[in-house]
Amino acid sequence: MANDQQGARYERGAATMKAIGNPAPGPGRERFPGLPPELADDVQQKLVEFCFGDTWGREGSHIDLKTRRLLTIAALVSQGKERQLRGHLGGALNQGITPEELTEAIIHLIAYVGFPSGLTALEIASEVIGSRK
Amino acid sequence: MANDQQGARYERGAATMKAIGNPAPGPGRERFPGLPPELADDVQQKLVEFCFGDTWGREGSHIDLKTRRLLTIAALVSQGKERQLRGHLGGALNQGITPEELTEAIIHLIAYVGFPSGLTALEIASEVIGSRK
Amino acid sequence: MANDQQGARYERGAATMKAIGNPAPGPGRERFPGLPPELADDVQQKLVEFCFGDTWGREGSHIDLKTRRLLTIAALVSQGKERQLRGHLGGALNQGITPEELTEAIIHLIAYVGFPSGLTALEIASEVIGSRK
Amino acid sequence: MANDQQGARYERGAATMKAIGNPAPGPGRERFPGLPPELADDVQQKLVEFCFGDTWGREGSHIDLKTRRLLTIAALVSQGKERQLRGHLGGALNQGITPEELTEAIIHLIAYVGFPSGLTALEIASEVIGSRK
Amino acid sequence: MANDQQGARYERGAATMKAIGNPAPGPGRERFPGLPPELADDVQQKLVEFCFGDTWGREGSHIDLKTRRLLTIAALVSQGKERQLRGHLGGALNQGITPEELTEAIIHLIAYVGFPSGLTALEIASEVIGSRK
Amino acid sequence: MANDQQGARYERGAATMKAIGNPAPGPGRERFPGLPPELADDVQQKLVEFCFGDTWGREGSHIDLKTRRLLTIAALVSQGKERQLRGHLGGALNQGITPEELTEAIIHLIAYVGFPSGLTALEIASEVIGSRK
Numbered sequence: 001m002a003n004d005q006q007g008a009r010y011e012r013g014a015a016t017m018k019a020i021g022n023p024a025p026g027p028g029r030e031r032f033p034g035l036p037p038e039l040a041d042d043v044q045q046k047l048v049e050f051c052f053g054d055t056w057g058r059e060g061s062h063i064d065l066k067t068r069r070l071l072t073i074a075a076l077v078s079q080g081k082e083r084q085l086r087g088h089l090g091g092a093l094n095q096g097i098t099p100e101e102l103t104e105a106i107i108h109l110i111a112y113v114g115f116p117s118g119l120t121a122l123e124i125a126s127e128v129i130g131s132r133k
Numbered sequence: 134m135a136n137d138q139q140g141a142r143y144e145r146g147a148a149t150m151k152a153i154g155n156p157a158p159g160p161g162r163e164r165f166p167g168l169p170p171e172l173a174d175d176v177q178q179k180l181v182e183f184c185f186g187d188t189w190g191r192e193g194s195h196i197d198l199k200t201r202r203l204l205t206i207a208a209l210v211s212q213g214k215e216r217q218l219r220g221h222l223g224g225a226l227n228q229g230i231t232p233e234e235l236t237e238a239i240i241h242l243i244a245y246v247g248f249p250s251g252l253t254a255l256e257i258a259s260e261v262i263g264s265r266k
Numbered sequence: 267m268a269n270d271q272q273g274a275r276y277e278r279g280a281a282t283m284k285a286i287g288n289p290a291p292g293p294g295r296e297r298f299p300g301l302p303p304e305l306a307d308d309v310q311q312k313l314v315e316f317c318f319g320d321t322w323g324r325e326g327s328h329i330d331l332k333t334r335r336l337l338t339i340a341a342l343v344s345q346g347k348e349r350q351l352r353g354h355l356g357g358a359l360n361q362g363i364t365p366e367e368l369t370e371a372i373i374h375l376i377a378y379v380g381f382p383s384g385l386t387a388l389e390i391a392s393e394v395i396g397s398r399k
Numbered sequence: 400m401a402n403d404q405q406g407a408r409y410e411r412g413a414a415t416m417k418a419i420g421n422p423a424p425g426p427g428r429e430r431f432p433g434l435p436p437e438l439a440d441d442v443q444q445k446l447v448e449f450c451f452g453d454t455w456g457r458e459g460s461h462i463d464l465k466t467r468r469l470l471t472i473a474a475l476v477s478q479g480k481e482r483q484l485r486g487h488l489g490g491a492l493n494q495g496i497t498p499e500e501l502t503e504a505i506i507h508l509i510a511y512v513g514f515p516s517g518l519t520a521l522e523i524a525s526e527v528i529g530s531r532k
Numbered sequence: 533m534a535n536d537q538q539g540a541r542y543e544r545g546a547a548t549m550k551a552i553g554n555p556a557p558g559p560g561r562e563r564f565p566g567l568p569p570e571l572a573d574d575v576q577q578k579l580v581e582f583c584f585g586d587t588w589g590r591e592g593s594h595i596d597l598k599t600r601r602l603l604t605i606a607a608l609v610s611q612g613k614e615r616q617l618r619g620h621l622g623g624a625l626n627q628g629i630t631p632e633e634l635t636e637a638i639i640h641l642i643a644y645v646g647f648p649s650g651l652t653a654l655e656i657a658s659e660v661i662g663s664r665k
Numbered sequence: 666m667a668n669d670q671q672g673a674r675y676e677r678g679a680a681t682m683k684a685i686g687n688p689a690p691g692p693g694r695e696r697f698p699g700l701p702p703e704l705a706d707d708v709q710q711k712l713v714e715f716c717f718g719d720t721w722g723r724e725g726s727h728i729d730l731k732t733r734r735l736l737t738i739a740a741l742v743s744q745g746k747e748r749q750l751r752g753h754l755g756g757a758l759n760q761g762i763t764p765e766e767l768t769e770a771i772i773h774l775i776a777y778v779g780f781p782s783g784l785t786a787l788e789i790a791s792e793v794i795g796s797r798k
Contacts, residue, residue: 032787032788032790032791033791033795034764034790034791034792034793034794034795034796034798035764035768035787035790035791035794035795036764036765036768039765039768039769039772040768040787040791042590042772043772043775043784043787046586046772046775047780047784050244050582050586050780051244051780054578054582055240055241055243055244056241058237058240058574061237062231062233062234062236062237063203063234063237063238063241067200067203067238068241070196070200070203070204070207071203071204071207071238071241071242072241072245074203074204074207074208074211075207075210075211075242075245075246075779075781076245076781077208078207078208078211078212079211079245079246079745079779079781079782080345080346080347080745081745081781081782081785083781083785083788084780084781084784084785098195099300099301099302100195100302100305101195101196103195103301103302103305103306104191104194104195104196104305105196105200105204107188107191107305107308107309107312108188108189108196108201108204108205109204109208110188110309110312110513111183111184111188111513111514112205112208112209112212112513112514112515113208113212113513114341114345114509114510114511114512114513114516115313115316115317115350115510115511116341116342116345116347116349116350116511117345117347117513119309119313119350120347120349120350122298122301122306122309123298123349125298125300125301126297126298126299126300126301126306127300128300129300129301130299130300130301131300133300164525165521165522165524165525166525166529167498167524167525167526167527167528167529167530167532168498168502168521168524168525168528168529169498169499169502172499172502172503172506173502173521173525175324175506176506176509176518176521179320179506179509180514180518183316183320183514184514187312187316191308208513208515209515212479212513212515212516213479213611213612213613214479214515214516214519216515216519216522217514217515217518217519232566232567232568233568233571236567236568236571236572237571240571240574240575240578243575243578243779244779244780245779245780245781246778246779247607247611247775247776247777247778247779247782248579248582248583248616248776248777249607249608249611249613249615249616249777250611250613250779252575252579252616253613253615253616255564255567255572255575256564256615258564258566258567259563259564259565259566259567259572260566261566262566262567263565263566263567264566266566316510317510321506321507321509321510322507324503324506327503328497328499328500328502328503329469329500329503329504329507333466333469333504334507336462336466336469336470336473337469337470337473337504337507337508338507338511340469340470340473340474340477341473341476341477341508341511341512342511343474344473344474344477344478345477345511345512346744346745346746364461365699365700365701366461366701366704367461367462369461369700369701369704369705370457370460370461370462370704371462371466371470373454373457373704373707373708373711374454374455374462374467374470374471375470375474376454376646376708376711377449377450377454377646377647378471378474378475378478378646378647378648379474379478379645379646380642380643380644380645380646380649380740380744381643381644381712381715381716381749382644382740382741382744382746382748382749383646383744383746385708385712385749386746386748386749388697388700388705388708389697389748391697391699391700392696392697392698392699392700392705393699394699395699395700396698396699396700397699399699430658431654431655431657431658432658432662433631433657433658433659433660433661433662433663433665434631434635434654434657434658434661434662435631435632435635438632438635438636438639439635439654439658441639441723442635442639442642442651442654445639445642445719446647446651449647449715449719450647453711453715474646474648475648478612478646478648478649479612480612480648480649480652482648482652482655483647483648483651483652582776583776587772587773587775587776588773590769590772593769594763594765594766594768594769595735595766595769595770595773599732599735599770600773602728602732602735602736602739603735603736603739603770603773603774604773604777606735606736606739606740606743607739607742607743607774607777607778608777609740610739610740610743610744611743611777611778630727632727633727633728635727636723636726636727636728637728637732637736639720639723640720640721640728640733640736640737641736641740642720643715643716643720644737644740644741644744645740645744
């Protein structure tokens with residue numbers, strides 16, 4: 001965030017994160033306390049700028065934020081990324097996507113990724129949704 | 134398709150395939166001419182019944198057919214399934230999803246699956262969309 | 267399980283699960299307590315019907331139940347599905363597959379999936395087999 | 400193959416390849432004509448020694464050669480390795496595994512790896528089996 | 533490339549591509565002729581800016597450009613991305629990495645990704661290296 | 666380790682492990698206490714001989730031990746092998762690779778494997794590096 005150029009992309013990313021119900025991004029050195037602090041900050045900045053500023057927050061986008069969340073969840077289920085899936089399922093609920101929609105989306109994916117990936121995702125969804133009750 | 138029970142699931146599947154712009158399912162022994170014919174037919178029946186009857190065609194579904202196609206495409210991009218991706222991108226166009234929406238969806242996925250998977254998917258999308266012009 | 271058609275596939279699945287030493291399938295809403303209860307039940311029904319009724323329990327099958335378990339384990343090792351692997355290794359022991367056969371099968375896979383996937387699977391197998399002593 | 404030690408493992412591997420219907424291993428520099436010749440030979444030697452000598456040809460093995468082929472095929476289907484799958488399906492036929500058994504094994508895997516991986520494998524199996532008729 | 537901010541990242545990326553022996557990036561609409569032209573250009577810009585400007589071209593980097601190429605190749609071999617692997621192997625040769633180093637790196641990976649992924653990568657390397665002779 | 670032939674490869678492997686800062690390999694039956702003891706020992710022997718003797722310890726190698734570690738880490742990040750990644754990151758530190766180099770290597774990979782795989786790897790790196798302080 002050393003100059004104005006980066007600042008503009010970062011601001012758009014942080015605003016998009018707020019709009020979709022994600023927690024505000026803290027400093028990278030707090031998220032990754034063991035890493036060299038400047039590199040940890042760089043990663044966090046990259047994440048905010050590229051994922052949320054340039055990707056989720058694209059100008060003139062042809063798909064809406066709800067579709068973006070479901071696409072993200074489909075990618076995480078397909079790759080078996082359990083840690084990230086937990087976070088994005090929570091974000092989806094914050095964003096107003098219903099437990100029925102999330103569960104139905106994962107059930108749909110079973111045909112395309114197989115039962116093991118699907119059942120693991122449903123176990124995680126059960127924990128995330130259950131923790132909100 | 135030996136009895137009425139299987140017939141009901143198969144009919145629902147074939148109707149759903151028609152509704153989403155997929156070609157009508159032919160006999161498995163024509164699709165897989167080298168396989169033992171009865172087993173080839175079984176596979177095709179399983180595909181129609183399970184993927185299209187039980188999954189895409191679920192009663193009281195909480196997500197619509199356009200969302201189901203985008204989820205399917207996200208799973209195929211994430212797994213690098215190039216043959217199947219080609220077919221589902223064509224189906225998506227038949228279903229009325231625009232080239233802009235498909236391209237935007239794959240661009241979104243780059244952040245989650247990396248550039249190599251994303252660029253390969255965009256090359257296939259370019260061929261599929263280009264062939265319709 | 268709303269009608270007789272689904273009941274027949276479910277019964278075959280439950281019978282196959284018993285035959286291969288898997289625990290009896292309980293209601294989905296108990297397995298996935300955080301999910302919408304009707305959807306959780308649907309998933310469990312799909313699992314029993316499709317995986318165990320239509321797949322493991324296929325009529326006139328050309329491969330036996332022991333081979334089916336080993337194929338399943340190979341798929342789980344290759345995909346790195348640790349949660350599901352644990353369950354299927356336990357099921358294999360219940361089914362009468364020996365610790366020597368299971369270990370040898372995973373050792374075989376090392377050449378095809380690499381040491382990291384193989385060693386992780388052997389660590390899980392060590393825990394599952396060790397817990398039976 | 401610079402010394403007697405390597406020779407013993409290589410001989411066992413080549414004998415195992417013959418026993419399971421694989422073609423005899425030629426020199427690596429013929430298989431990989433663009434690579435530095437000594438390195439190409441090293442790779443081929445590694446393959447014969449490790450995969451076929453130490454793995455398929457293990458002394459006192461607890462699983463038979465037919466099971467080893469099916470496990471190998473399951474790993475290839477699960478990872479989507481199309482080039483290698485083609486070779487191992489041909490080898491399986493040479494080894495006396497029937498088209499019915501191979502097809503049934505891949506159908507089994509659909510539940511665990513999803514339809515896209517399964518259908519792609521069945522298309523390849525259809526080509527390999529069909530080419531033998 | 534609508535404003536000066538994007539221009540700076542793009543210029544750095546294009547300069548890095550030149551430095552590592554990659555071809556100059558043309559317009560996205562030429563690379564992806566079937567896609568909506570503005571979106572195709574966006575993707576190409578993203579690629580130049582993020583992969584080559586922000587990643588390969590990071591200021592104050594702790595690893596050199598040769599290491600970055602080998603890391604990239606390792607990621608492509610591990611994921612089985614054949615199209616991209618072909619391009620990056622050619623780029624590595626342009627960059628001055630020797631055929632011996634590339635072959636040795638892929639041989640190293642066999643232990644970690646298994647023989648099928650390793651042999652496929654060596655077949656591609658044989659074609660790329662052979663075509664330069 | 667029943668004969669002199671195996672002993673030579675094992676010794677080379679154990680020496681290489683020492684040279685790169687890995688802990689000395691104990692008996693397989695201690696690492697995998699639940700497995701049949703002879704098979705557990707076989708696996709450990711295979712690991713030492715093939716990964717460290719034949720692979721890391723190759724005579725006349727064209728790449729150095731630091732490059733081999735980074736390639737290994739790239740393969741583990743790409744495949745999402747969290748257990749093994751933890752061990753190899755610790756080994757890399759023992760070998761003299763700096764926290765800055767490790768972090769930078771994983772940041773590089775984000776472009777090629779996506780943010781979810783990259784961020785998970787950075788979380789593990791943060792724990793491993795942090796535990797050494």
